[in-house]
Amino acid sequence: MTDEQKLVHFQERIDAGEKIEPKDWMPEAYRKTLLRQISQHAHSEVIGMQPEGNWVLRAPSLRAKKILLAKIQDEGGHGLYLYSAAETFGIDRSEMIEQLQTGKAKYSSVFNYPTLNWADIGAIGWLVDGAAIVNQTMLAKCSFGPYARAMVRICKEEGFHQRQGYEIMAKMMAGTNEQKAMAQDAMNRWWWPSLMMFGPHDSSSAHTSESMKWKIKVESNDSLRQRFVNRTVEQAHHIGLTVPDLNLTYNKETRNWNFGDINWDEFWTVVNGNGPCNHQRIAHHIKYHREGEWVREAAVAFGKKQQKQNSLN
């Protein structure tokens, strides 16, 4: 078969709803896009542990601390499922880590915002993980088998993340005036970055049309964002939180909550490395990666010793 025929055949498989496995023929651009997307997704999960890690030692109760630790461990696990999916392309994990640390690979820019008070942990679980669930439920239908399977696993676990976040917000909204103010403050700071998580508008998204054709994504940024807004606005009102958007109105005909303009200048500033915590996040990753070097060396030495002993037996 010529490459052209292979491409036609590939598109037919995609259109028929088949999943593509790592060893199947695929266009170079499909491989490249997925590798970029999956590795960036993995980096996001791993970097996402940092804003939450900030509150482990300051969690208000043992219960809250245990939950937060379990959630952070999940995020690490999600990163590993995703690195594992990316590795099916034959890329080495060291290469991906290097791309993250040198800034060649990006991660979700929402993790470049700081976590200033305990309600931020609630807002991250409810809003950031809530947005991630909307996106990831769509990605579970992606045409690339290993990515879709990792997404199914991740979606099952994210449900707990979102509910624990909303529980924190609800508790604080039922508390003192000061606690209510903290919850509203966190809502004000995390609302817009959460909407930005879905990426640029469809009209200006560089990758959308090809990704849709190949079912790397099966729904557009704007339609996913709208679904998230519709779900979340009502949850906010339910516990007495105000959505920080003066243009928010309910459209009875479309049954959508219409929202105001997103500040795309802020989005691009953060994506391009100039958000409040970009530098800190990467510096932290590099520091602990280097400090763990001796543990890895010891593990390799131990592994070699085991092998030697096994061969003598």
Next chain:
Amino acid sequence: MTEKSNQFPQWEVFIQAKNGGPYEHAGSVHATDKNMALQNARDIYTRRNEGRSLWVVQTDNIFSTTREEEAEFFDPAEDKIYRTPNFYKMPAGTTNL
């Protein structure tokens, strides 16, 4: 693996969810020996009691067919419909068969 790789060897993880059930592939882990591979697999893939037993196999030891050879590779099975019960015509009124 590339030469400058600092990664541990890769292992594929299979989980048995229930006693008597099949082992299903879950993903992979990196580890320097089999015990570490099992422990990492437990921490990564069974944090919510998803499994009661695990297998780990070094990735290099797994061989697979490809989509390209699928048709040719599996075609010996294609024209042997007589291997299935529905191929056989039973006299009308036969029961329990």
